[in-house]
Amino acid sequence: MHINWKSNVALPSYDDAELTEALNRRVRDATDDDLLSSFLHYAEGCVAMSAYTDFDQLLTKLLAEETDSRKLHGDDDSPLKFEYRQANYRLHRDLTAEVTKAQKIRDEIGNVWHALRSATPEGLNHRYRPNADPAESGLDSIGPLIRALDPMWHRLCIILAQHRDTVHELALRDAEFQAFAATAGSITLEQFNGMAPLEFEQAVANLTQRDGHVVEQRHGGARDLGADVIATTPDGRRIVFQCKHRRPGGRPLGSPVIQTLNGTARPVHNADIVIAVTNASFTTPAHKLAAEQEIHLLFGEQLRKWATWGVPLLSVLELEASLAMRAA
Template sequence: MHLNWKTGVAVPKYADAEMNAALQRKIRAATDDDLLASLLHFTEGRVALSRYRSFDVLLSELRREEAHAGKLEGDDDSPLCFEYRQANYRLLQGLRGEVTRIETARNEIGSVWHSLREASTGDLARRYQSCADAGEFELDAIGPLKRALMPSWDRLIAILSRHREEVHALALQDVEFQAFAATSDSIALEQFDRMTPLQFEQAIAELVQRDGYALARRNGGARDLGADVIATAPDGRKIVFQCKHRQPGGRPLGSPVIQTLNGTARPVHKADIVIAVTNASFTSPAHALAVEQDIHLLFGPRLRRWATWGIPLLMVLGIEAETAQEAA
């Protein structure tokens, strides 16, 4: 075998003479085919490892963004808290999908590299002398995977850009809500707590008028039959409110309140929409009965969205507005 000894590569010298002799024998027995096959095999391994590292870089970036997205939370004091959390959830789900896709591809490339490493213990010259057709070599499986790398980077950029655009749009809406909260049309929950029961009823009536509803009753009394505030929406539907004011820290309202309201709101007052509103909260049985009887509970975050941030009542309750013709 001919070796160009002018190369900068030196033959290793081992401390054990027998090891040196064995190495020299192998070198003298090597053919040009052996050398070329070794180079080809080494190069295949380097290509596989290079592709593996490319996918590993993307996977690390995806996992970094995934960890960041997992820490994002909605601002509980924002009227768009739910929308923020939905945007963050979509971001997290998109990143997790890409993590799974890239991790699978990277592991497949890793399997190719391990197969090549195992093949190094065999007859490499025979491996390449066979003139195998395309598709018989392990490295051939990496081609389709490599072509998926750039689209995955593009998807990552698109996922992050879409989330930034969503959050930016929500932030602009938040500015408008903050501006509204600074006006006299806004009522903070803390203000409700400082009111008397009568003032609470009158405040609800003012909010009803703020939404453009025609007010038929502003506050209740001894003979109100469970209807403290009565109004008619622009679409013609009649809305009956029962207002229950509690001192801060008071006990939640129970199902008897809902039972009383249910007994009069529709049979007596002919209500289309029935609402129990409080500055406190409701018990689980009260919630269950309200759902069963199609009575809306307005308190806490829902009351804040309506009173403080100015979101229309029907939108807060998740009720679609009817046209006048539909109402008729």
């Protein structure tokens, strides 16, 4: 074969003379079709490898972000720790989905490249004949895959930006809670533990009033019929609290407390919202009965949100949406 254009490429000369001669003979016997089809085959391989490399870079970035997302944790001492965990979970979930998609596309492109790589020289001229089917090389199948690259990079930017914005908003809200915790209106769980039962009831009444509810009864007594604190919300709903103070380390409150409250809160006190509040905790049967009778249990982290961090009662009980609907 004669090459009719100038070239800086020279045939290699091996130490083994027979090997060099075998290569020269192969080149001499090659036709123009052999040369062009070999170049086209090489070019297709370059296109496939370039696409594979592009998606491999995307996958590397996604895997790095996914790994970092596993290390994210909300502040366990924040009233928004659940929201932080939700945001981090969504980030990890979305990144994992993108990793799966990018890996699938990269591997599909890799399969095309390996198919091209395994094609025999004898079949190249047949593949590149006039009117040949482009799909035969397999390269045509990666066209739509390549077009997915830029949108996937864009999607990654959106996922990261959304998480940053969410965490930033949570941090601003957290700062407000931290500021409230530094005021005299904040009550810690340790302070609750040091109170007498009457002080505990009065503290609950003060917190209820702080949230803008009208307090009608500030503490219970011998004939309170299960109601220690009674208040009315701005939209007219009646809240009845049963307050149970326990010394630190005391036993959890059982279902009898819930039974008593359930028997009087609505029938006697016309309650719309019934709450059992304690500085201790509740037994599993108490939780079950309270759920069945739509009685709210306020203790532990929820009590801390309300008293220490200043989160409004209806927000803590997830009743704000109901309030908004009534106002509308």
